[in-house]
Structure formats: C-alpha cells, structure tokens
Amino acid sequence: MTPFESNIFFYILFVSLIPAILLGIFEKRIKYYGTLLSIFMIALFIGSNKFQLLSFLCFYAWEVLLIKSYLIIRNKTNKASLMRLFILLSIFPLCIVKFSHFFTTSTVGFIGISYITFRIVQIIIETHDGLIKKINLIDLTYFILFFPSVSSGPIDRSRRFEDDINKVLKRREYFDYMGTGIFKIFQGIAYKFIFSSLIYNHWLIKISTSFTISSILQYMYAYSLYLFFDFAGYSCIAIGTGYFLGVKLPENFNLPFLSKSMKEFWDRWHMSLSFWFRDFVYTRFVMTSMKHKWFKSRYTSSYLGFMITMLVMGIWHGTYLYYIIYGLYEGFLLVATDYYQRKNKFYKAHKKEKWFQALSIFVTFNLACFGLLLFSGRLTIYFKI
Structure with a gap:
C-alpha cells in the first residue's frame, strides 16, 4: 500500500490515530504507541511481498548494528576515515537499489530506503561530531521507521525528533498540535487531490509528445506545477500526521x-x-x-x-x-x-x-x-x- 494515496489508507490512518489522540489528551507519552504504529504501517506499506519484507528486516538490522558499533568505536577514536567507512557501509544497500536497474528488471529494495538512509547517515556524522553520545534503541527505531515521512520526507534530524517524542505535552498544547495537524492535512489534501489532480488530468496528460516549442513549454510548466502540488501536498499531510503523534516535522516548501x-x-x-x-x-x-x-x-x-x-x-x-x-x-x-x-x-x-x-x-x-x-x-x- 502506498502512503497517503488511497481512501482505505486514510481510513486506516484516522482510526489508528485515535489512541494517539487519547494519549495526547490525557497527557501521556505517545512514543511507545507511535513506535508500534510505525512498525504496523511499514508492514502495511510492504504488504505481502516476502522478499521486500526480508530486505527491510535485514536492512534495519544492518543499520542498527552499524550505528551501535560506530558509537562504541567513536568513544575510543574520532578518526574521520572510520566515520567515512561507516557512511559507505550504511549507504551500500541504497547503492545496490539505485544501480540495480543495470543488472535486473525485477523490483529491488523497499519503500522508504532512501529517506531512512538519510536518517542513518545523519546519526553517524553527528556521532562523529560528538553531538550524539548515547542511543536508545526504541528512540532510534521510532526515528528510523517514523511512518508519516518514511516514503518522501520531510527529512528530520534525530536529536530534534527525540526531543519531541520524549516530551509530554500539556492538554492545551496538544490541542494546538491537533489544530495545526488538521489544517496541514486538509491543506495537503487540497494540494494533492485537487490542484495536482486537476493539472494532471486536464493539462499534463493532454500535452502532445510532438517535438515543438509549444508542447515542450507546456509540459515544462504543467509538470513543474503538478510536481509542486503533489509533493507539497504529500509533505503537508505527513507533517499534519506528525502533529497528532506529537512530532513537529520540518516544513518542506515555502512558496x-x-x-x-x-x-x-x-x-x-x-x-x-x-x-x-x-x-x-x-x-x-x-x-x-x-x-x-x-x-x-x-x-x-x-x-x-x-x-x-x-x-x-x-x-x-x-x-x-x-x-x-x-x-x-x-x-x-x-x-x-x-x-x-x-x-x-x-x-x-x-x-x-x-x-x-x-x-x-x-x-x-x-x-x-x-x-x-x-x-x-x-x-x-x-x-x-
């Protein structure tokens, strides 16, 4: 299942957010439920594809092992060459996915591998810089798998994310989060399912493929506007969902x-x-x-x-x-x-x-x-x- 695309996904999303809302209203920490929800959603995104599920589990274990191992090594030495080696090891699975089309026509990888890799690399670099001195496995798992932004961002930073998930919001503050979340979700729905759909269905797909200045310019402008509304819409929905889980994801577009x-x-x-x-x-x-x-x-x-x-x-x-x-x-x-x-x-x-x-x-x-x-x-x- 693709995130933020189908009616059934939004139904599952809204139902699954109810416990988070209740936890927020009663001033309880949401992160443990949020971690379980993210694991469930990742499994839902992967679906019944056993190869992708196995790839994901191996990828998760590999990246956690790298992060934990580098933290131990960093406590003994801060050689930049070792940091670069661990970065190369962390991006190796992504490289396999990106270059796989040269060797096979089958599907390799799984949803979210690009954005998860960004999160891993950031942790390794900031561990080298001394900004990250300890790593909690639950917090790390939640950060890696945080489902609203796993497919297409926004790209968060681990230290900021951990501050959010370990903070217990007051009821009034959580209501403010909910209000912002509702606004962002409806803004995203308008962008993605109204504006981008209108541009796509009534302009983009109707442009001729003939090699003329008119058709090229039309496609250039139509595609640019379509991509903006589609991508900005997705980002808004992801950010809005994050607010319900007590997480302020960074903004992704600003006019x-x-x-x-x-x-x-x-x-x-x-x-x-x-x-x-x-x-x-x-x-x-x-x-x-x-x-x-x-x-x-x-x-x-x-x-x-x-x-x-x-x-x-x-x-x-x-x-x-x-x-x-x-x-x-x-x-x-x-x-x-x-x-x-x-x-x-x-x-x-x-x-x-x-x-x-x-x-x-x-x-x-x-x-x-x-x-x-x-x-x-x-x-x-x-x-x-």
Missing part, C-alpha cells in the same frame, strides 16, 4: 516559485532535503578543502562544493543520465548565481527595486521549471537521454 534566485529557490524547495545536503555534503566538503588548502581560493571550494552537492543529489534521485544532467544543471545555476551576485554591478545597484525583483522571480521561475523538465525525463522522448 518556491516566488524565489528571486536559484540559491533562494533551494532554500524554499524540498527544504529538508536541500538543508540536509547543505549541512552534510556541501559545508563539509568546503570546510575540509579549506582546512587542507586544496585550492587557492575559497570560491573554488564553494563552487566545486555546489557542483558535487547537486550531482550527488541528482544521483540520489536515480542513476539514469537525465538525473545526472539535472544535478549538474542545478549545480551550474548555483555557481552562476553566486558569481553573478558577487560580481555584477547592475545587480547590486538594482536588487532592491521592485521591477528588478519581479524580473528576478520570472527568470528564476523559468530556470527552475527547466530544471524540473530535465528531472522529469521527458526529454528522453526526443534525445534518448
């Missing part, structure tokens, strides 16, 4: 199509993902390269960091060529944006004027939509990418 630059766009689009890559890929690469003086200029470190970060993000989505091109395109735009904003006198002179800001929004919107066109794989129809 991204009103951004004035591509740097701002990535501060507004799939925010939990872009912030994760910023913190654990870009920043660490730049700091390491500057510490070891790999390059003469810090801007070289930054620009190469942009390219590496977005390329990794593209490959994370998939190993098909159009995802790689998408990542390189986004990296190039970030480099060009930074250089333009630092060097261009016209930009510095007019950046606060309303006409210039409106023009910047228009240009950024089109650059972002073209990136999503690359991401969609639509151009493979014409260029066999």
Whole structure:
C-alpha cells in the first residue's frame, strides 16, 4: 500500500490515530504507541511481498548494528576515515537499489530506503561530531521507521525528533498540535487531490509528445506545477500526521516559485532535503578543502562544493543520465548565481527595486521549471537521454 494515496489508507490512518489522540489528551507519552504504529504501517506499506519484507528486516538490522558499533568505536577514536567507512557501509544497500536497474528488471529494495538512509547517515556524522553520545534503541527505531515521512520526507534530524517524542505535552498544547495537524492535512489534501489532480488530468496528460516549442513549454510548466502540488501536498499531510503523534516535522516548501534566485529557490524547495545536503555534503566538503588548502581560493571550494552537492543529489534521485544532467544543471545555476551576485554591478545597484525583483522571480521561475523538465525525463522522448 502506498502512503497517503488511497481512501482505505486514510481510513486506516484516522482510526489508528485515535489512541494517539487519547494519549495526547490525557497527557501521556505517545512514543511507545507511535513506535508500534510505525512498525504496523511499514508492514502495511510492504504488504505481502516476502522478499521486500526480508530486505527491510535485514536492512534495519544492518543499520542498527552499524550505528551501535560506530558509537562504541567513536568513544575510543574520532578518526574521520572510520566515520567515512561507516557512511559507505550504511549507504551500500541504497547503492545496490539505485544501480540495480543495470543488472535486473525485477523490483529491488523497499519503500522508504532512501529517506531512512538519510536518517542513518545523519546519526553517524553527528556521532562523529560528538553531538550524539548515547542511543536508545526504541528512540532510534521510532526515528528510523517514523511512518508519516518514511516514503518522501520531510527529512528530520534525530536529536530534534527525540526531543519531541520524549516530551509530554500539556492538554492545551496538544490541542494546538491537533489544530495545526488538521489544517496541514486538509491543506495537503487540497494540494494533492485537487490542484495536482486537476493539472494532471486536464493539462499534463493532454500535452502532445510532438517535438515543438509549444508542447515542450507546456509540459515544462504543467509538470513543474503538478510536481509542486503533489509533493507539497504529500509533505503537508505527513507533517499534519506528525502533529497528532506529537512530532513537529520540518516544513518542506515555502512558496518556491516566488524565489528571486536559484540559491533562494533551494532554500524554499524540498527544504529538508536541500538543508540536509547543505549541512552534510556541501559545508563539509568546503570546510575540509579549506582546512587542507586544496585550492587557492575559497570560491573554488564553494563552487566545486555546489557542483558535487547537486550531482550527488541528482544521483540520489536515480542513476539514469537525465538525473545526472539535472544535478549538474542545478549545480551550474548555483555557481552562476553566486558569481553573478558577487560580481555584477547592475545587480547590486538594482536588487532592491521592485521591477528588478519581479524580473528576478520570472527568470528564476523559468530556470527552475527547466530544471524540473530535465528531472522529469521527458526529454528522453526526443534525445534518448
């Protein structure tokens, strides 16, 4: 069963949240019920596929073993090389899934493996940094399996998550959570099942596959809007569900199509993902390269960091060529944006004027939509990418 898609899923969801609501109202801790509910929901998502169930159980055991083992090792040494080794070991199952299409046409992996891997890597890195000094197995399991965001995010951080689940909310505070949760769920339903469905059924699927400027532009805009409402809708429902369980998941979208630059766009689009890559890929690469003086200029470190970060993000989505091109395109735009904003006198002179800001929004919107066109794989129809 796919999360947040069918009527039967929402029925199961609403019924299963009743005990959580009662626990919240009576000022009891929800995390133990939430852990059991997440295990149940993961089993529901996997369904009757025994191979995927076995894959999931092996994956869970492997990742917990890595986390616990690294915590023991970290208490004895803080070598960065060991941290990197454990990261490689933790992402190895995901790599098998991402590259499996080169070797087999059968389904490999299970729902949520990408986002769960993000959670594991964050724990290992922050354990190395000394930010995580102890790990509770129940809290770890709940964080790894937290079902509202297991399929498509938002990507939470373990320390923030643990603060939420171990806090007992006052009744009034829990009522506020419920109110926010209801609003977010209905917002998500409107986005996903009304706006995205209208765009998909009455525009996107009716666009001709002919190689014309009109059809390509129509698909570019239709797909970009469809993807936003579908994905933002899912995120809102996931966030709303989290509130009923006493967890404040991070926001994922903040009016991204009103951004004035591509740097701002990535501060507004799939925010939990872009912030994760910023913190654990870009920043660490730049700091390491500057510490070891790999390059003469810090801007070289930054620009190469942009390219590496977005390329990794593209490959994370998939190993098909159009995802790689998408990542390189986004990296190039970030480099060009930074250089333009630092060097261009016209930009510095007019950046606060309303006409210039409106023009910047228009240009950024089109650059972002073209990136999503690359991401969609639509151009493979014409260029066999």
